[in-house]
Amino acid sequence: MKAVICGAGIAGLTLAGRLHNILGWEVVVLEKAPGPRSEGYMIDFFGPGYDAAEAMGVLPWLEELSYPVSEVSYLDENGRRRAGLKYDRFTRAVGGRLLSIMRPDLELALRERLSLAVGLRFATGPAGIDARPDGVRVTLTDGSTIDADLLVGADGIHSTIRALTFGEERQYLRCLGFHTAAFVVDDPEVRAELGDRFCLTDTVGRQIGLYGLRDGKVAVLAVHRTDDPGLPTDSRTALRQEYGGLGWMVPRILTRCPPSEHVYYDQVAQVEMPRWSRGRVALIGDACHAVSLLAGQGASLGIAGAYLMADQLARTTSVEQALLRYERLWRPVVENRQRVARGAARWFVPDSSLRLRARRRALDLAGLPGAGRLIGAHLAGKRLPPLRKLATVTP
Incomplete structure (x- = not known):
């Protein structure tokens, strides 16, 4: 059996590894980018994807690549702490099974564990x-063709496979009213001041978060409210205009913002589709069920969903039936996370001073004894089953 996977991101790399290593399939992975992408942001990795990484044996490497976080701190324009929460509250809420890791590092760990027999082709994508x-x-975009038993679109929220198979993107994209950007700057002084805290501006309508990386670098995550779904042609200029009025370290960080080609910039959106496969063409990850960064488990769901698809393909000789069974099992899980994300949108970046003060109060209450159970319920969702109940977890 042979599979073509479009997208060398988290879901695509996971699926490629499982199909080749466990099922013995021939696998080709296509990636339209010229090489591995360095743009991305810090993610909290937990839930079913954590279970899958453990089952695949990649968890020790992820632990090496992860970063310690002592606290989430909200700072005013002068850098004074206005609210915050110790990070061990989150960790205890999920039984200690949580890592903070840069998204490119997560992809690196998955990519470098691929067998050399898996064909990984950059600067190449599907054309028909x-x-x-x-x-x-x-x-392919270079004019060549590949015949396969299965084609999987793991090519993200702006999926080409989805467009070629199911129609225009606008039918399935649900914009949540935010734009987001992520980039990395080299600034040892800011890195030293941050320590191991994840620091965010305590602001209305827009917010920048900073976290210190290795070698004096600083990861930047920016989010602001907007009713305009269109994206700027020059993201660096747009960021300086949008966030230039913020205080604390923001002006310094914006002066060091790299050129637009090294900035991740996109709208915050979800993907909602009535079906995820058509015959032997299927979608996984953000291509069919993006939950948005507001949900906090996009990477986890991408890995676990790919793991589950491979598991279903191992259980039956019918590719079509395996894809349908995968969707029946996984759809309720991701729809739960999408609902959680939409409910959290009004608090993620408050739209008024009143909501900003309410968030500060909520964070104060979250630090009280007994609040860990509530934090865990928000993090894990109400109906996220462990991976072992959905798949035959094979180490």
Whole structure:
């Protein structure tokens, strides 16, 4: 059996490894970017994806690449702490099974564990799809073709495979009213001041978060409210205009913002689709069920979903039936997280001073004894089953 996977991100790399290592499939991974992407932001990695990483044996490496976080701190324009929460509250809430890791580092760990027999082709993507009852022919952007038994779109929220198979993006994209950006700057002085805290501006309508990385670097995550779904042509200029009025370290960070080609910039959105597969063409991860950064488990769901798809393909000789069973099992899980994210949107970046003060009060209350159970319920959702109940977890 042969699979073509479009997208060398978290979900695509996980699926490629499982299909080749466990099922013995021939696998080709296509990635339209010229090489591994360095842009990305710090994520909290926990939940079913953590279980899958442990089962795949990649967890020790992720632990090496992860960062310690002592506290989430909200700071005013003068750098004074206005609110915050010790990070061990989050860690205890999920039984200690949580890592803070840069998204590019998570991809690195998955990519470097791929067998050399897996074909990984950068600067190449799909240009056309000829779906047949017994397989798929994919025409590539370089004019060549590949025949496969399965084609999987793991190419993110702006999926080309989704557009070629199911139609225009606007049918499935649900914008949540935010734009976000992420980049890395080299600033040892700011790095030293941050320590091991994740520091965010305590501001209305827009927010910048900073976290110190290795070698004097600082990771930056920016989020602001907007009704305009369009994206700027020059993201660095747009960031300086949008966040230039903020205090604390923000002006210094903006002067060091790299050129637009080294900045991740996109709208905060979810993907909602009535079905995730058509014949032997399927979607995984953000391509079919993006939960947005507001949900806090996009990477975890991407890994666990890919793990589960491979598990279903191992259980039956019918590719189509395996894809349908995967969707029936996984759809309730991701829809739960999408609902949680939409409910959290009004607090993620407060739209008024009243909501800002309410968030400060909520964080104060979260530090009280007994609040850990509530934090855990928000982090894990109400109906997220452990991976072992969905898949045959094979170490």
